[in-house]
Amino acid sequence: MAQAVYGTLQRWHAPQQTVSVSLLPNARSPFKDESTAPSHRLAMIRQAIMGTTIDVSELELWQTPPVYSIDSVRTLRERFPHDCLIFIMGMDSARTLDKWREGLGLTDHVHLWIFNRYHNTDSNRGTSIDPKVLAEQLPSDLQARVVPEVSSLLTPWQAGKGAIYIDPRPIPAIASTDIRDALNGAEPAPDRVPDTLHRRVYRYIIEHQLYSAGKFR
Known part of the structure; x- marks a missing residue:
């Protein structure tokens, strides 16, 4: 926007x-x-x-x-x-x-x-x-x-x-709640999350293990 x-x-x-x-x-x-x-x-x-x-x-x-x-x-x-x-x-x-x-x-x-x-x-x-x-x-x-x-x-x-x-x-x-749920495993296909995030942001989330995303390393 x-x-x-x-x-x-x-x-x-x-x-x-x-x-x-x-x-x-x-x-x-x-x-x-x-x-x-x-x-x-x-x-x-x-x-x-x-x-x-x-x-x-x-x-x-x-x-x-x-x-x-x-x-x-x-x-x-x-x-x-x-x-x-x-x-x-x-x-x-x-x-x-x-x-x-x-x-x-x-x-x-x-x-x-x-x-x-x-x-x-x-x-x-x-x-x-x-x-x-x-x-x-x-x-x-x-x-x-x-x-x-x-x-x-x-x-x-x-x-x-x-x-x-x-x-x-x-x-x-694109709701932040939906993205956090996906990163937490609440959604069935967390591998789709990079489609809704800039790749640099996604890498930052993984590197800093935010939103319980450490399992996606």
Whole structure:
């Protein structure tokens, strides 16, 4: 998703604008009780983005969890008061923003760029769904903020005027839980895991015996 956004913004941005897309790993999701050590997750991200145009931000990573997205976007807005800041997420997350800590307030500080991630079991997998249909799945308070074009996210920032763009391109959902289950042997064919991971990341997991993957040496 990050690379898709970068490529699109490169085509749409004004000559005076600079495009930068960063991954924002969390110290630990507020919805999880534990996670892999931040140092390992940062190392795996760096392996994955090596040689790409994508960066990584350590803004959240070293804070005492839980760390909330609303606090991060406030910090970023303070640092970059005039920039067009865009928060990228999947529709599966966007549907539940009313359950996040002040999730409906994200658009007070940033724009949202939402992808519809499909699972292999979905009947409409791999096909585009009308963004207007997807917009109806958002919390009602956010539906009026949906815009039809990427260009609406690139206008000068006005406080509290964050817009929401729903990308029609279908993106396969690759859940970290599924990958961990495969590495733990919960899935019948853990040899398929490299198909869903960058090879450098997979090697790192094996070398450091993360997620009980030592048996795959």
